[in-house]
Amino acid sequence: MSDIRLEGxxxxxxxxxxxxxxxxxVAPGEFVTILGPSGSGKTSLLSLIAGLNRPTAGRIFIGGRDVTDAPPQARNIGLVFQSYALFPHMTALENVLFPLHVRGINGPSGRRRAIDALKLVRLDGLGDRRPSQLSGGQQQRVALARAIVFEPDILLLDEPLGALDRKLREELQIELKGLQRALGxxxxxxxHDQEEALSLSDRIMVLGK
Ligand SMILES: Nc1ncnc2c1ncn2[C@@H]1O[C@H](COP(=O)(O)OP(=O)(O)OP(=O)(O)O)[C@@H](O)[C@H]1O
Ligand SMILES: [Mg+2]
Structure with missing residues (x-):
């Protein structure tokens, strides 16, 4: 768990x-929502924090360290994209194992962690399915499991529930909030959903267009 600071x-x-x-x-363990209309720069801002893109100006600090010029892998960030972005040719379990492989965590201990992460998002028993054999809500949970399995310091979520119907979205909001608290x-x-922002977060920042 780390704090995040953006300066200019x-x-x-x-x-x-x-x-x-x-x-x-953003304080350690805090849940902040950035609310803004389409095109207000939400995805652009998250990709700067994740290190997928460099800012034109300003500095980004994570855990007090200036990471503005650090690559994504040096930031220990779990990221859930606006679209699920699962690997279609891999099973759910293989998708969740992927970030562990990248970090050199293999073998039974890695497998154990991936299975635990799937359990945490209530997908136990579905690890052998490919994304095309899962519902939208289940795919979104795989994406979430893949983002938390390596115990990131920071979790960045880009409209993670946007593609789901209202009922499922409300269910997953509750789960997401519980999971965030449990993991700290x-x-x-x-x-861009004001209700979602209000129900999930400790604090809301509004982006204008
Ligand atoms: N690589 C790029 N080159 C040029 N313009 C870009 C690029 N990426 C984003 N933009 C522009 O920057 C603005 C912000 O885009 P961004 O994707 O951050 O918005 P957003 O708030 O995530 O929108 P949405 O809610 O629709 O996902 C948009 O006008 C977009 O067209
Ligand atoms: Mg976006």
Whole structure:
């Protein structure tokens, strides 16, 4: 669990300003939601924090360390994308094992952790299914298990429930909140859904367009 601090973070694509001078401090274990309409720069901002993109200006600190120029793998961040982005040719279990393999955690201990992560998102017994054999809500839970299995310091969630119907979304909101509390992981979620922001988070930051 780490704190996150953004100082004057700006991202320009040519002359277009996608992220404009954002200041944000998230305490260790806190759940912050960034609320903003489509095109307000939510995904751009998360990808800067994750290290998938570099800011044009400003600094990003994680756990007090300046990570502005650090690659994604040096940040220990779990990321759930706006689309599920599971590997279609891998089973649910293999998808969850993947970030462990990348970190050199293999063998029975890795397998144990992946199975535990699937249990945590209530998918026990479905590890052998491929994404195409799972419902949207189940795929989203695999994505969540894959993001938490390596015990990240930070969890970044990009509209993780956006593709689900209302009932499932409300169920998963409750689960997500419970899971976040249990893990105590510092979390930033972005959404355009005000109700979702209110029901999930300790604090909300609003992005204008
Ligand atoms: N690589 C890029 N090059 C140029 N413009 C970009 C690039 N990526 C994003 N943009 C622009 O930056 C703005 C913010 O995009 P972003 O994807 O961050 O929005 P968002 O808030 O996540 O929207 P949504 O809710 O629809 O996902 C948009 O106008 C988008 O067209
Ligand atoms: Mg987006």
């Amino acid at each position: 973070v700006t991202k320009r694509y040519g002359t277009f300003v996608a992220v404009d001078n954002v200041e944000l401090a 992981v510092t979390t930033i979620l972005v959404t």
